[in-house]
Amino acid sequence: MKQLKLAVLISGSGTNLQALIDACADADYPAQISLVISNKENADGLNRAKKVGIQTMIIRHTDFTERDKFDQALTEALESAKVDLICLAGFMRILGHSFVNRWRDRLINIHPALLPAFKGLHTHKRALEAGVRITGCTVHYVSTEVDVGPIVAQAAVLVMPNDTEECLAKRVLEQEHRIYPLAVELIARGQVQIYGKCTQITGTRKPQSASLINPQLQKDK
Numbered sequence: 079m080k081q082l083k084l085a086v087l088i089s090g091s092g093t094n095l096q097a098l099i100d101a102c103a104d105a106d107y108p109a110q111i112s113l114v115i116s117n118k119e120n121a122d123g124l125n126r127a128k129k130v131g132i133q134t135m136i137i138r139h140t141d142f143t144e145r146d147k148f149d150q151a152l153t154e155a156l157e158s159a160k161v162d163l164i165c166l167a168g169f170m171r172i173l174g175h176s177f178v179n180r181w182r183d184r185l186i187n188i189h190p191a192l193l194p195a196f197k198g199l200h201t202h203k204r205a206l207e208a209g210v211r212i213t214g215c216t217v218h219y220v221s222t223e224v225d226v227g228p229i230v231a232q233a234a235v236l237v238m239p240n241d242t243e244e245c246l247a248k249r250v251l252e253q254e255h256r257i258y259p260l261a262v263e264l265i266a267r268g269q270v271q272i273y274g275k276c277t278q279i280t281g282t283r284k285p286q287s288a289s290l291i292n293p294q295l296q297k298d299k
């Protein structure tokens with residue numbers, strides 16, 4: 079079985095990276111992580127990668143005066159590692175149009191809200207302020223517009239009356255850790271076709287739609 083070669087780009091704690099590392103530990107999982115890049119040298123996620131012997135690189139955005147030069151350094155590292163798919167996992171830099179176009183259809187991101195709702199930062203705070211009853215997380219292909227692009231997988235999370243930003247974030251993060259490995263697996267198995275702004279999931283091994291129903295939502299049925 080050909081395994082998809084992944085690069086994971088991080089800036090922080092790397093719990094989504096950890097979810098991907100754990101998934102890749104299964105010999106039947108159709109992907110492996112070849113490279114982890116952080117734009118911050120103190121990102122905890124770097125230690126998660128080192129612990130299991132994955133190659134890490136630090137490319138500091140602060141070392142570059144122009145965004146394009148930083149993006150170019152990323153592209154050079156990704157090209158020399160010959161990666162098939164780039165997974166943004168808490169990577170806190172906006173990537174320029176030429177980078178996104180260079181890696182179009184091979185660049186995915188995880189966002190802590192049900193896109194197209196709550197693009198951008200502070201998603202849980204804004205979800206609470208808006209009084210939504212359901213929020214969640216989304217894995218999507220990256221396009222030149224921030225937090226926009228064909229959706230691969232989503233999971234829903236109920237908002238509870240006494241939720242704080244922290245406890246909501248924790249429950250959403252648990253779902254992120256389920257859908258990121260699922261989305262990568264669907265892509266690696268060739269089950270995700272991009273049609274314009276949307277994707278279609280094919281095959282019978284996984285649900286027709288990659289929406290994961292959180293058990294919390296099913297239990298009241």
Ligand code: GRF
Nearest residue numbers: 091092093094168188189190
């Ligand atoms: C996650 O909530 C992800 O959705 C967002 O940044 C956070 C990264 O968390 N893009 P971690 O570094 O994977 O723990």
